[in-house]
Amino acid sequence: MEKVLQGVRVLDLTRVLAGPYASMILGDLGADIIKIENPDGGDDSRGFGPFVNGESVYFISLNRNKKSLSLNLKTEEGKEIFLKLVRKADIVLENFRPGTMEKLGLGYDELEKINPGIIYAATSGFGHTGPYSQKAAYDLIVQGMGGIMSLTGDPDGPPTRVGASIGDITSGLFTTIGILAALNKRKETGKGQKVDVSMLDSQVAILENAIARFAVSGVSPKPTGNRHPSITPFAVFTASNGYVVIALGNDHLWQKWCYTVEREELAEDPRFKTNGDRTNNWDVLEPIMNEIISKREVDAWLKIFEEAGIPAGPINDVANVVEHPQVKARDMIVYQDHPVAGRIMMPGIPIKLSKNPGSIETPAPLLGEHNEFILKELGYTELEMKRLEEQGVIQNRKVVIK
Amino acid sequence: MEKVLQGVRVLDLTRVLAGPYASMILGDLGADIIKIENPDGGDDSRGFGPFVNGESVYFISLNRNKKSLSLNLKTEEGKEIFLKLVRKADIVLENFRPGTMEKLGLGYDELEKINPGIIYAATSGFGHTGPYSQKAAYDLIVQGMGGIMSLTGDPDGPPTRVGASIGDITSGLFTTIGILAALNKRKETGKGQKVDVSMLDSQVAILENAIARFAVSGVSPKPTGNRHPSITPFAVFTASNGYVVIALGNDHLWQKWCYTVEREELAEDPRFKTNGDRTNNWDVLEPIMNEIISKREVDAWLKIFEEAGIPAGPINDVANVVEHPQVKARDMIVYQDHPVAGRIMMPGIPIKLSKNPGSIETPAPLLGEHNEFILKELGYTELEMKRLEEQGVIQNRKVVIK
Structure with a gap:
């Protein structure tokens, strides 16, 4: 069955969580995700535990349905390869600190010149504008700054972190929405645009009625623990x-x-x-x-x-969740065979589409696993690829099964 | 400036939170949202506090940029009006208990017959399939069932509810993504489809690395309180x-x-x-x-x-958040004048688009505020509208400023 986003190509420069979560959703729905990783170890989350046979299960569970190209964007030839890919892509997705792509000469203004249809999506801690734009953010910092911790926990206890990385994940979700809205518009106008989503903004957006309650009372809502603030019991x-x-x-x-x-x-x-x-x-x-x-x-x-x-x-608890009859009936727990780590359990796809459903087809890629596939498509020969590797522009995977 | 979703019309039958959150995002991005409410009080959340001049600020903060049609879908003529609207709409969005629309004779199969391009999106507690499909769900129940509470809170304390309605909100976000992906596909195929998203599935989808950790260890992850499980400090x-x-x-x-x-x-x-x-x-x-x-x-x-x-x-806390310089610089706190409640503070739009940015243009509607506007568009005369009101098919607003 044709996928809902089949034929949409994403150049995914993102690492760890917010960005990879967005590209995972796009990939689950059928987009072609080319994950571009630095040859020196790739996505940082490849180093996050837990590991199975040396492979990060954290990485595996966020990067299914993606191809990996290890590419050094700091080399001239690396940039050249990236720009060749941009000419044929629909979406560029990045979650660097704002300004990083501009320093590389790869900011939206440059990419738009060579592909006016490109949709450039950036998900960052604080966004591409404003006084905090350049600051580093992590989920915990954004949860603290954005108000959700002040609403979570026991009424008499300390503020409490949400036990999933909601700062990253909601930012990834809003980014995905922005990308798809822009993609839709492009079918009318032929023009792409920049999508700028921040983790902090996303936290404010999910506070919903807490802001209304504050607006009316002038008093910050307190955590209500495990009860509803106004419906009882x-x-x-x-x-x-x-x-x-x-x-x-x-x-x-x-x-x-x-x-x-x-x-x-x-x-x-x-x-x-x-x-x-x-x-x-x-x-x-x-x-x-x-x-x-x-x-x-x-x-x-x-x-x-x-x-x-x-x-x-x-x-x-998680053991109960993965065995829950409704969760199972909805295919919300899936298993996938990874060439090194073996059979891995992960969440399924929560967006159920009647005619063009999503699917999980390939396991998370090894670093540089698709270098040859992608470079061949661009017309590079075996000899040229060898040279690129020798010059540190790409780094072909060396599979070591431990 | 033209909005990114300008020209997209949504018939929004949703109440309270998950559905209205999705249609709020679509409306913020420029879609034309016709909120169809039962004439007998409308969206339940019109009755949720806090209130200003008798108007629910909870409702106001979730229903900006929408038009309200009060329509009794249990009457034959109410159904007829709805079906006339469906012929010219792009999206139908509902968050009833599964089966409700079918009982009304308004399920996706019926609507597709009269408009093959219609995208029918349903967000529900447990989804339209599976053994729990017919059960009632609330945010607290889904947070408990979906695992997030088992990961939130002090390591030695009880499971803790996330202080925002993350069960509803994430379901609204995934629904929005499904709608936009289907809309995109429709530009190629001309065909709509059904989007089925559940609150429980959405909770499983955001557990991310907790499932990986469980998969590897066989032990359910415990709440880690306010620290990262593997990065220290x-x-x-x-x-x-x-x-x-x-x-x-x-x-x-x-x-x-x-x-x-x-x-x-x-x-x-x-x-x-x-x-x-x-x-x-x-x-x-x-x-x-x-x-x-x-x-x-x-x-x-x-x-x-x-x-x-x-x-x-x-x-x-929320007072700090709304005054935060970055939050202000990103327009993440906005004020809107409501005809009855006055000036109301609410979250801004977290999706920043460079060419077709979203905007907040109209306040949340009074119940039935746009009956005349919408029915006129369908060709109804003043006399017919009066009869429809007398017969309880619609209920025109009676503004009472208290």
Whole structure:
């Protein structure tokens, strides 16, 4: 089946997470991703653990469906090869510190001259404009600066980092959206443009109602822990062997819950009548509910609540997630054979398309694995490629299975 | 300036968060969003606080750049109006429980018959396939089920909810990507397709290296609190008046830090020589670093680290975020005048496009505000519209400024 982005070629200069996450999505949807890596070790994340047979599983899980060209962009001939690729590409994606591409003579203004249709997407810590533009950013710094940590955690505890690299990932998602919107426009105008997305901006964009709450009250929202700030009960409770999430979004569900746990008197209790009452009396209600929930195991409660039509769920760890029947039914855990690391488990594709679905076809590339394929396409001969390697312009892979 | 998605029309049936977040992005980028709301109160989030002059600021901050048509899809004439709109639309977006549109006779198969180019995007809790498809989901339930809570929080504490509705928002982002990819394909094929994105799938997709770590070790990763699981020091420290994030990604930065805080002996300490050493001896290193950091205020440290070129940052609350110079310079906090609620602060647009930038042009609509505009376009007369209102097919807005 033809892929939705088949025929779209991406020159992907990105490393580690935000950029590679964006190009992974584009590749999953069928774009041809040429990952251009420095010959001296390539993408930094090739050095991030955990490793299997010396290969980074971190790298493998983010770089499926990509081809690797190891190319030294600091050499004249490396630049020349890159520019030849730009002439035939649709998208250039980079996550260097702003200004790096300009210093190499490869900024958007230069690339646009040789290919006016090129879409140039940059994902960076703070963006290509503004006083912080040149600063280094990492996920933890951006999570701290962007407000999400001030909203996460126990109400009485310290600010808490989100346990996934949400600073990088959301930036990768917004970048992907910008690229696809620009690609769409190009079909009308023939012209590309620059897409500039920052990790910090992306954090602000996901604060959503926290900004509204601040705007109205003038007070920064505090972390609300594991409960909803204004819908009650919408929280985590402690069963005898783990946690149960219960989400009762209206009075009807609250009453149904009281009858289901056989505590009819709570349904009549004026302290808990409306959502406002329950929110105001949460300090009384929480221990009552916890005391009830503590008397059975997680699975017993989930079965009872499911039968009653009460929204509830477990708190799964990763082992539970990968075995979850719905996750499996949706192909959200996939396995892929890597030539060195062997069979590797990774997340599937969350975008399900009825006519042109995405697919995971090739494992993450070894460094420079596709040098020959790509350079041949540009018309380089075996002899020239050998010379390029000797001169350090490319670095052909040397597979060592440890 | 022409917008990147100008001329793209979206029929947006979504409520609350995941769907409205997707249509907000499309609207910010220039698509024409017709928000179709039930006449009986409209989008549920119109009832979510905080309120200003009786208008929900939660709703206002998610529904800018949209037009509102109040339409009862359960009436025959309501369906007829919807189908007339579908003939001229590009995208239908819904976040009902799977099967709802089919019950109304408005499922993708029906809509495709009258407009083969229609892109039908559904964002739901668990997706349109699989054993959990019909279950109700809320952000908290999906965060619990999808694994992110098991990775967030103190290593010795309970699982912790992410303080923004990341379950909804990431689903909205993946849905937007699916829509734009399908729109792009349609320019080649003329055919639309169905985009099916779930909140649970989206959570699995953002777990990224946690799945790799589990795959290799067979053990579910635990929350690592405010530190990086494998890069050290990459953590939050306590200054005399708040928190400082310090991110030293390599040995060189570690040594620079030791000299900057005038503790040269630490740079030579064999317990902290390499990243591996520092990670293994974190229980010794953390109190040493905290003791040093505790001696000055946040701003003093940030100035010192900035001058030394050491990656560090504050933990901002929302009040700090909206005043941050980089956030301001990037127009990530914008103000908009709402006819009832007045001037409202909201997040800006994180996708910066050089030639066809997005913009925020109109405030969130009142319920049914654009009934006349939209129905006139379809050829309805004043008299017919009056009859439609009397019969409960539409509900014209009654603005009451409280």
